Amino acid sequence: MENLLGRIVAGNVTDQNETDYFVQVAGTTFRLAKSEIKKPLRAGATFRGFAYENEDHQMAMTRNAPDAQVDHYGWGTVVRTQRQLGVFVNIGLPDKDIVVSLDDLPDMMELWPQQGDRLLIALREDAKHRLWGVLADTDIYQAIAQPAKANMQNANVTATAYQLKLVGTRVMTDHFELGFIHPSEREREPRLGEELHARVIGVHDDGTLNLSLKPRAYEAIDDDSAMLLAALEHSQAGHLEFSDKSSPAAIKAYFGISKGQFKRAVGHLLKARRISQHDGELWLVQPEESTTETTPDTTD
DSSP: OOOTTTTTEEEEEHHHHHHHHEEEETTEEEEEGGOOOOSOOTTTTTEEEEEETTSSSSSEESOOOOBBBBBOOOEEEEEEEETEEEEEEEEEEEEEEEEEGGGOSSSSSGGGTTTTTEEEEEEEEEEOOEEEEEOOOOOHHHHHOOOOOGGGGTTTTEEEEEEEEETEEEEEEEEOOOOEOGGGOOOOOOOOOOOEEEEEEEEEHHHHHHHHOOOOOSSOOHHHHHHHHHHTTTTSSEEEEEEOOOOHHHHHHHHSSHHHHHHHHHHHHHHTTSEETTTTEEOOOOOOOOOOOOOOOOOO
């Protein structure tokens, strides 16, 4: 059975029952689900498919070969973790998840991939004919990477963390650009395989990106802005009879902050498109709304 599992192989149909065909490859018989086959196979017919051992320890074959194979890399989704073993990854097989060994995962378990995270893996067959997931290394990511465009500065990107180092986190975006996140540009260290929403803070000549996980200054809502937003959210009609023209005394009595603090909070929320200001009132912006705001003077 050497050099069969985790690969696309060809064999001959030798038998069948109500649910499966049986395909023999180099002396090993594999089950092939009839539900996968549109046109019935006759005895002696040649069939090519992906060979593996399923969860019931049966030799199985599928025509729907996953991207991840021996010597071929593909994305898989983490479905569960097992402390003494590693993480289980769904690569698209109907009845088999692939384990990435704990030996290949970060020493700190809190940095292990969690359910829903993505890993780029290939397969390897061990001496006991078990399939394991092999994490793609830096060379693989560089081989499949696409250069970033110069006009990506300040763009929002979605990326997956693939290498965790003390000096920072290396990621690949959904469009295959390579990026780097310095520790100063994150609040916590991302998990391996975690999907991250970042913004571009630098584009290098080699087509790689510097990224930040921190919000833009106007996106980071401070305490005064959060309080003002909460007041609007809890107002009966989604608006309050206050504006940057309101008196300091009225603002202090209602919100407990100075007019200067109030105006800065209003300006912050306007820039973040969380509120609008018109007719002498503040209005809560609903997610589907598209409004044009006027940023108030933020000086006293």
